[in-house]
Amino acid sequence: MDGELFPRARTQPAPGAVHMPDWLDAEGQRELLDACRAWARPPAGLRTVRTPGGGTMTARQVCLGLHWYPYGYARTVVDGDGAPVKPFPEWLGDLGRRAVRDTLGGPAPAYDIALINFYDADARMGMHRDSDEKSDAPVVSLSLGDTCVFRFGNTETRTRPWTDVELRSGDLFVFGGPARLAYHGVPRVHPGTAPPALGLAGRLNITLRVSGL
Numbered sequence: 024m025d026g027e028l029f030p031r032a033r034t035q036p037a038p039g040a041v042h043m044p045d046w047l048d049a050e051g052q053r054e055l056l057d058a059c060r061a062w063a064r065p066p067a068g069l070r071t072v073r074t075p076g077g078g079t080m081t082a083r084q085v086c087l088g089l090h091w092y093p094y095g096y097a098r099t100v101v102d103g104d105g106a107p108v109k110p111f112p113e114w115l116g117d118l119g120r121r122a123v124r125d126t127l128g129g130p131a132p133a134y135d136i137a138l139i140n141f142y143d144a145d146a147r148m149g150m151h152r153d154s155d156e157k158s159d160a161p162v163v164s165l166s167l168g169d170t171c172v173f174r175f176g177n178t179e180t181r182t183r184p185w186t187d188v189e190l191r192s193g194d195l196f197v198f199g200g201p202a203r204l205a206y207h208g209v210p211r212v213h214p215g216t217a218p219p220a221l222g223l224a225g226r227l228n229i230t231l232r233v234s235g236l
């Protein structure tokens with residue numbers, strides 16, 4: 024990033040989990056942001072997710088390919104406007120495969136689901152596992168806009184040990200293999216830290232998954 028004395032290094036917070044800083048360049052970030060803006064529009068656009076306990080998630084969400092709701096997948100927005108979920112574009116699958124090739128390697132996954140989360144300054148995501156899929160293909164996570172603290176834990180409990188990783192605009196995080204079902208969450212977003220040229224206030228996270236459904 025501008026002003027950094029040394030480039031941030033690639034790290035492996037756990038076996039099977041890789042953080043690759045600055046994976047998307049400025050143009051790649053802008054293209055992905057433009058796509059997110061289109062996906063966020065109704066029908067089947069950005070929505071507030073209600074949990075079965077009566078709460079709401081603070082990060083708002085839009086899905087592609089299959090619609091995720093707590094806790095399963097559907098072809099329509101069953102907990103929203105009822106519209107068919109937007110299609111998962113082929114180019115996004117290509118991006119996911121490139122991400123896996125550049126991090127973990129191994130077989131090229133056939134990504135068919137994206138969850139796009141939008142975080143304003145007060146949004147968070149509690150510790151959880153991505154466990155509604157029937158595939159052990161790696162999850163690919165891309166970040167745009169504001170920097171956040173991404174907490175990557177263990178497969179056994181929501182609690183420590185965990186590693187806090189700073190995810191900035193353009194960063195890639197991939198978790199597969201022994202880390203595929205690790206608990207993770209976003210305890211904090213740092214408002215006003217997005218690259219000014221991107222023109223996004225807040226944070227977007229795009230996660231790609233294979234449904235196996």
Ligand SMILES: O=C(O)CCC(=O)C(=O)O
Nearest residue numbers: 138140153173209228230
């Ligand atoms: O926003 C993030 O970085 C994580 C999102 C996430 O864990 C999810 O959508 O399941």
Ligand SMILES: [Fe+2]
Nearest residue numbers: 151152153207
């Ligand atoms: Fe997740």
